[in-house]
Each structure stands twice: as C-alpha cells, then as structure tokens.
Amino acid sequence: MSYSIGQVAAKLAISPYTLRYYDKEGLLPFVDRNEAGRRRFKDNDFNFLEVIVCLKEAGVPVKQIGSFIDLCMTGDTTLQARYDFLADHEQKLMAKMARLQHTLDFLRWKKWYYKTALRAGTESIHYLPGTNQVDPAVHATFEQLVADGASPVELGKIE
C-alpha cells in the first residue's frame, strides 16, 4: 500500500506544503518516489511521521528532528543516541508541563480575583484603601482558601 502526499497530508491534518517543507529540511529521507518523481509514502513511513509529529508537538525544532531522523537512517550504531535524544526531550517536556501547571494555577487565581470583583461590581475591593494598587494580601487570601482545602478550579467558577 502506498500513499500520495495529499493523502498523507489529509491523514495527518497538515498541509502538503508543510510536508514538502519537512522533506526539504531533511525530515523525510525515507520517502520513495515513483517513476515520475512523485512521493510515494509506505505504511512503514507512518512510524517515522508519528515520531515527527510527536517531536513537533513536544516543541522540538525542525532541525533537531532532522538530526534524529538522520540517526534513524544510520542504523543500529545510533540506538543509544536515539534513546538519549528521546530521554532528553522527555525531561524537557516534563519540565515544561510543570511550568504550564503553574501557569494554570495562576490563571485560576486571577479568575477568582475577577469573580470576586464581579460579585462586588468593582475591582477596587482588591485595592489598598485610598489607592489604585492591588493589596498584596488578596493573593494570600486566595492561597489560604486553597490551603484550607478549597479547589482552585471551583473557586474560579461563576454560579
């Protein structure tokens, strides 16, 4: 079974332009061509494409993905290097997810901030008396509610 660039693009939900660009950047050295020079993707190529899509999603730059594919094409001597590459990006991705969790926590505290302001009809309930500056104690209040067992998600919900 073989597939045209259009079929592969549809399956992966990316444009044929992008696939040609990836090819130009050396990400698709495994793709065959027919007599007319058109790309013919094999079933096994989807194993590579899956990896490419995964690394993209993980935020790995195209050039580095190219290096990984190079390793794949070189053979069994690069097995350790390929493992190390994946382990490295696993660590980076875990670090990123931890940062995103903090970001999410922050968004939830700010939602609570606006929810309470909305209930009061004005943001000024959070200001230091007589100023336009946010009282630093407001964040502490939120943190205390969470420490007392409230869910940040629930605290931010309206209704």
Added chain:
Amino acid sequence: MSYSIGQVAAKLAISPYTLRYYDKEGLLPFVDRNEAGRRRFKDNDFNFLEVIVCLKEAGVPVKQIGSFIDLCMTGDTTLQARYDFLADHEQKLMAKMARLQHTLDFLRWKKWYYKTALRAGTESIHYLPGTNQVDPAVHATFEQLVADGASPVELGKIE
C-alpha cells in the same frame, strides 16, 4: 519604590529589548516616565507584568495580551470580559496539557522501543521477519505491559 527597565528586565529574566517591544505593542500602557522620558516601573506594575508573563507562557499571542491589558485599563465595565478571557485561555491551556500528556506517553513508548532494541543490540528485533518494517504488534506489546500495571516511566528506564 520605582524601577528602571534594566532592573525589571533582570527581575523577570527577559531582555530590555523585549520589554520595549512589549511596550511598542501596547502591553505596558501603565508604565510611568520620568522627566527625561525614561520608564519608571512601580511596584503595582508587577501585577500586570506577572499576568503578561503568565499569558505568554500559556502561549497567548502578544496582540491578544494587548487586548487584555486594554480591558484592564478601561475599568470595571470590562470585569466580565476579563474573566471570560482568562476562562477561555484556562480551557485552551488544559487542552494543550492533555495533548502534551499524550506526547509524553508517546515518547515513553519510543524510549522502551529503543531500550529493548539496545538490549538486543539491534532494532531489527522489532521488524516483521525478513523486512525492514516495524511490526505493528510491538506497540501492542508495550500497551499490554502498561495495561498489566507497568509504569510507562519505569518501562523506559535503562538499568
């Protein structure tokens, strides 16, 4: 207490160039200037800067962050819009984290793939007999191990 652009840049670990760029894009309308026209950041400005950094980390484009700051400057009539904005990006961030979790799962399965190949000294243990194509059953084998209670993280570890 007030801070120069350089001090703020150092505190946030971003370059003064970037801060000026954000200002140009309308993200810092709240920053005062001294008589000489130099930016003077106030303590309260860090509340805005925190939000900007958070939204950046969440992947919100600079222009959209500018719209949010506009809402903030407009006053209490925009409280609901600000809440909705944050709630929207909370949802988007949760969706992104779910995708990243799948990406992480994939990286772990591939680590296991290379770990087992390394143990055998050759990737060909994963190929269909007599071919250079990966046996689709290999992934199923990994999934079975996970279904039987193995941890994907442990399965990918070497030693």
Added chain:
DNA sequence: GGTTGACTTAGAGCTGACTCTAGATTCTAT
C-alpha cells in the same frame, strides 16, 4: 570636565516555520 554606562527612539535585521506562486508535468475520469 570628560568618560562610561544605562537609557531613549525609529527602524532594520534575524529566525523559525511555514505558505504560497509560477510554470511545468503527470495522473484520473469522462
């Protein structure tokens, strides 16, 4: 009083990742 260093602006330059155009070729369906 002169040098150094941090700051100012406008605007140019850079990078990554596409995205598209032009012009030619090939495949598919009637």
Added chain:
DNA sequence: ATAGAATCTAGAGTCAGCTCTAAGTCAACC
C-alpha cells in the same frame, strides 16, 4: 483524447517574536 486535479521544483513572501543598530540623551563617577 482531453479537461481538470494533483503533483513537482525553486524560490519568494509572510508572520510572530524578538534582537539589534544608530544616533542621541542623561546621570554618575574620577
């Protein structure tokens, strides 16, 4: 057999998000 759709390449264009340069201002120190 021919129209229309899909593909090919080379190379140009686009966009976001910085990043830097140039030319000038200003404050601090020796």
